[in-house]
Amino acid sequence: MQPRRLRLPALFILTLGFMAAAPSHAQNAPVVHPWNSLTPTQRSLLGPFQSQWDSFPPRRQERLLDRERDWESMPPERQQQIRNNIERWQQMTPEERQQAQQNQHLYETLPPDKQQQLHDAFQRFQQLPPAQRDALRRQWQQQSPEQRQQWLRHLGPNSTLPGKHAFGMPGR
Numbered sequence: 044m045q046p047r048r049l050r051l052p053a054l055f056i057l058t059l060g061f062m063a064a065a066p067s068h069a070q071n072a073p074v075v076h077p078w079n080s081l082t083p084t085q086r087s088l089l090g091p092f093q094s095q096w097d098s099f100p101p102r103r104q105e106r107l108l109d110r111e112r113d114w115e116s117m118p119p120e121r122q123q124q125i126r127n128n129i130e131r132w133q134q135m136t137p138e139e140r141q142q143a144q145q146n147q148h149l150y151e152t153l154p155p156d157k158q159q160q161l162h163d164a165f166q167r168f169q170q171l172p173p174a175q176r177d178a179l180r181r182q183w184q185q186q187s188p189e190q191r192q193q194w195l196r197h198l199g200p201n202s203t204l205p206g207k208h209a210f211g212m213p214g215r
Contacts, residue, residue, distance in 0.1 A: 073100075073101035073102050073104070073105045075101045075104065076104045076105075076108065077096075077097055078097055084111075084115070085111055088114060089108075092107065
């Protein structure tokens, strides 16, 4: 145990250290961006958030502003792709959205090589003629929930994906 006369200076130094650190910590804290302070371009892109914007925590405002800056640097084709994805999402039923979120989670749990295999399989599917894609979709819809689950389990972290023939393409 420290003598009483050493504890007081140590406490004083510790207090000064906290006081000195507080301004530097405050400098790193996100800044609040009131809606009125945003540029016209930012307001245009972030318009759906206008009614809630001023109540968002500063970190969320910063994240949205970062995304807005990313958006501005994207090529027009990528921007249109994102608009199409947003529109498709908005047209989904709550059940379809939940399924999409589950699929995304499943995808994120796959190792990188399996993610690449799945991506490649999807690309092959996209290259099929529309009639063939529709036939595969109908086949999927006609499967029982157990058959679908079996196929999804097949996509697990230690699995392999079906060969090209499963997506209507000739064998590997």
